[in-house]
Amino acid sequence: MNGHKGCIVWFTGLSGAGKSTLAHAVEEALHQKGCRTFVLDGDNVRHGLCSDLGFSDADREENIRRIGEVANLFMQAGVIVLTAFISPFRADRERVRSMAASGDFIEVYCDASLNVCENRDIKGLYKKARMGEIAEFTGISSPYEAPTNPELIVSTGQDPLEICARQVIDAIQRYAMVSANLTN
Numbered sequence: 001m002n003g004h005k006g007c008i009v010w011f012t013g014l015s016g017a018g019k020s021t022l023a024h025a026v027e028e029a030l031h032q033k034g035c036r037t038f039v040l041d042g043d044n045v046r047h048g049l050c051s052d053l054g055f056s057d058a059d060r061e062e063n064i065r066r067i068g069e070v071a072n073l074f075m076q077a078g079v080i081v082l083t084a085f086i087s088p089f090r091a092d093r094e095r096v097r098s099m100a101a102s103g104d105f106i107e108v109y110c111d112a113s114l115n116v117c118e119n120r121d122i123k124g125l126y127k128k129a130r131m132g133e134i135a136e137f138t139g140i141s142s143p144y145e146a147p148t149n150p151e152l153i154v155s156t157g158q159d160p161l162e163i164c165a166r167q168v169i170d171a172i173q174r175y176a177m178v179s180a181n182l183t184n
Contacts, residue, residue, distance in 0.1 A: 006075035011084045013110030014139045016117030018156035019084035025165040041084040055136050061092050068096030088138045090145045106175050107150040112157030
């Protein structure tokens with residue numbers, strides 16, 4: 001209907017790596033091209049669908065499973081779904097990948113150093129985590145498993161937002177075989 005099929009673009013990276021900012025920039029660019037899109041991020045998921053979950057490993061796993069199920073439903077409806085979650089565990093991301101057909105899941109690793117992420121942290125979460133006020137904080141007291149073979153690595157810690165967004169849009173065309181002209 002809009003010259004594209006649905007797909008899941010899964011942004012992963014540390015808190016402050018630029019996942020949500022990049023997802024919303026890509027959404028805006030795709031929307032301007034007439035694409036049907038939706039962004040799922042902590043702001044619109046943790047307060048409703050996953051409000052009963054905490055931050056234990058089991059709860060993080062369930063959070064990502066639920067997000068994957070919702071993203072899969074949107075994708076089946078022809079929507080380009082942009083998800084922006086730390087999703088710290090490879091196994092959880094692979095589980096979501098297995099829900100989609102080949103080419104319909106595009107993992108985007110937002111690569112920003114811990115130092116860059118801490119400097120961007122306007123909420124002071126890293127500082128609180130380092131002081132022991134936040135337990136199980138990814139990157140400090142809880143591990144983050146970077147993707148071993150993502151479809152795309154964007155240097156969100158160094159490159160301007162516009163360049164990162166262009167790289168993601170190019171990957172969507174390449175992997176999801178979107179036929180709409182997204183290059184301009």
